[in-house]
Amino acid sequence: MKQPDEEEFRQFVAAKLEALRGLAFLTCGDWQTADDAVSTVLSKLFVRWSGVDRPYAYACRMVMRAVVDERRRPWRRERTVSPELLDLAQVDESEVVDEKLRVRAALLSVPRGQRAVLVLRFYEELSVEETAEMLGRSPGTVKSQTARGLAALRAVLAAQDVPTPSTI
Template identity: 45%
Template structure:
């Protein structure tokens, strides 16, 4: 195996899980996350010599994941509409109640606009600074702050709405 390939494989082994988590949170679907990461890693491999010289391949790869996730949304043949059965009312002492809260957050996250979702995921899930997030998304720090604030507000409202609806059932 060539040195270039060995370095790339080591990078993928080290960063793959984190890139997949980011793709899942930005893309909203596990299967789609796999496709996003695969597309991003393919593009990264083609640019690997240049990326390796920049000194921060993980930031570059993360940006590629976000870009691929957004590009996929623009292609009409990739748009899918998920449907799910409406669950029965959950009992509060049910052992999966913590999971249901996680699902509420993930469902609310899927409802955000792509830029807001990317800002919220990178800032609060990946724990990146405003500046790092701005660099990845190719925008200003002010845009990151405003999009993250709007995204968090939208998340709060969506979760409150979902909880009021579940209590009414």
């Protein structure tokens, strides 16, 4: 890689690392898996850097795929406790409810495909077409998964007696 390209890549990573980590975390719900996915993506992106036209869109797409790939690895399926115990929401002892934690916990209960669509549409603020392109799905599939994902998210939040935020 040429020196100017390398510096451009460094600037990209400095500017977008936290956004990519957040995207990966919202998709998988685990910081370690998110970090693994992002580091894998950045190492692959470094090699292809000069041939990528839209690096952030490309990186987002690669992160989504890397999270799915990470979840498929055999050692990721090994658990020492039941999945239900791992996904329980933490109770705030001071009785102060943080809306972000509740929405995140509710988001983890949504199926992975719908969760990916919701994260891209509402966290990354992508259009239906951009989300479809990123996930390799048709716009109609993205629309239906958005509707089903939002319905599932609303149902979980309603079961917790949480007022649904206006953005959901």
